[in-house]
Amino acid sequence: MTAIAPASQLYERVKSVILPAEWSEFAPDVDAINHLKREKNAVILAHNYQTPEIFHGVADIVGDSLALAREAMKVDTDVIVLAGVHFMAETAKLLNPAKRVLIPDLRAGCSLAESITAEDVRLLRQRWPGVPIVTYVNTSAAVKAESDICCTSGNAKKIVESLGVPKVIMLPDEYLAQNIARETNVEIITWAGHCEVHERFSAADVRQLRAGHPGVVVLAHPECPPEVVAEADFAGSTAAMADYVTREQPGRVVLMTECSMSDNIAALNPGIDFVRPCNLCPHMKRVTLPKIRRALETMQHEVTIDPAVAEGARRAVEHMLAVR
Ligand code: 13P
Numbered sequence: 016m017t018a019i020a021p022a023s024q025l026y027e028r029v030k031s032v033i034l035p036a037e038w039s040e041f042a043p044d045v046d047a048i049n050h051l052k053r054e055k056n057a058v059i060l061a062h063n064y065q066t067p068e069i070f071h072g073v074a075d076i077v078g079d080s081l082a083l084a085r086e087a088m089k090v091d092t093d094v095i096v097l098a099g100v101h102f103m104a105e106t107a108k109l110l111n112p113a114k115r116v117l118i119p120d121l122r123a124g125c126s127l128a129e130s131i132t133a134e135d136v137r138l139l140r141q142r143w144p145g146v147p148i149v150t151y152v153n154t155s156a157a158v159k160a161e162s163d164i165c166c167t168s169g170n171a172k173k174i175v176e177s178l179g180v181p182k183v184i185m186l187p188d189e190y191l192a193q194n195i196a197r198e199t200n201v202e203i204i205t206w207a208g209h210c211e212v213h214e215r216f217s218a219a220d221v222r223q224l225r226a227g228h229p230g231v232v233v234l235a236h237p238e239c240p241p242e243v244v245a246e247a248d249f250a251g252s253t254a255a256m257a258d259y260v261t262r263e264q265p266g267r268v269v270l271m272t273e274c275s276m277s278d279n280i281a282a283l284n285p286g287i288d289f290v291r292p293c294n295l296c297p298h299m300k301r302v303t304l305p306k307i308r309r310a311l312e313t314m315q316h317e318v319t320i321d322p323a324v325a326e327g328a329r330r331a332v333e334h335m336l337a338v339r
């Protein structure tokens with residue numbers, strides 16, 4: 016059995032983004048969580064938007080929504096703690112139903128998931144008979160259950176084109192759908208949902224950043240409005256943006272996405288100058304070290320899925336994962 020690294024040793028990973036005084040506040044929780052994981056036979060899956068003390072201090076697996084879904088399927092411990100938002104925990108539960116899936120704060124939602132209900136999807140199907148429904152994973156299990164297939168920001172174009180049809184409905188992120196529509200000949204019917212973090216970026220922000228930071232490379236998440244993506248040098252999922260920075264090593268970069276992404280990548284790339292326009296996701300930020308510790312101590316909050324929707328939702332997610 017491998018030794019559990021103490022927080023003092025883990026500090027090396029984050030020393031360029033967390034001050035020593037801050038780390039001494041985090042260290043007791045980091046140590047407690049890393050021991051609790053062993054004791055409770057648990058792993059922590061953390062999204063790229065989690066803060067660096069979670070991402071680099073206690074997470075076992077990190078990634079974008081697609082990677083977390085794939086990894087959740089392979090977990091063989093008894094417990095999965097999902098350091099992320101509720102739809103991610105639901106997806107993990109759908110894909111590995113025998114595991115106990117915990118979310119540290121049940122209120123960690125998502126403005127996209129809130130933007131559409133299962134009834135809305137049923138009405139759209141009536142309105143567009145025969146048109147397949149591609150649903151972003153940022154939705155409830157009930158919405159997924161009404162869909163033909165899911166997608167993430169990392170595979171949306173491939174999923175849309177895999178269906179071999181001239182027209183699809185893509186829910187609920189209007190901007191993601193519009194950004195994909197620009198890259199494909201498939202006609203896309205959209206829904207007016209938005210991510211409350213990414214919708215705040217504008218093309219004027221990009222121009223201002225370029226003027227204020229000469230030579231800056233601009234990366235944008237496809238949940239940003241299309242005019243932001245059009246002005247960016249590269250657009251992709253959180254994992255695709257992290258890979259771009261690691262691969263290309265730009266001297267100066269700005270990520271038009273949630274704040275913590277830059278901190279997490281900066282910790283691994285101390286030579287890169289990150290310009291940080293800070294848009295926080297209040298849902299992602301509900302997850303903290305003390306709440307993760309409490310989740311492991313109390314085995315709460317357990318994520319369950321209504322059996323009436325679980326089968327349909329699983330089918331839509333598995334359909335996505337089967338597309339290579
Ligand atoms: P990805 O990590 O899949 O790109 O998703 C971004 C997001 O907003 C998750 O909430």
Ligand code: SF4
Nearest residue numbers: 125126210211212296
């Ligand atoms: Fe939802 Fe946007 Fe927050 Fe992601 S960043 S969880 S899409 S509100």
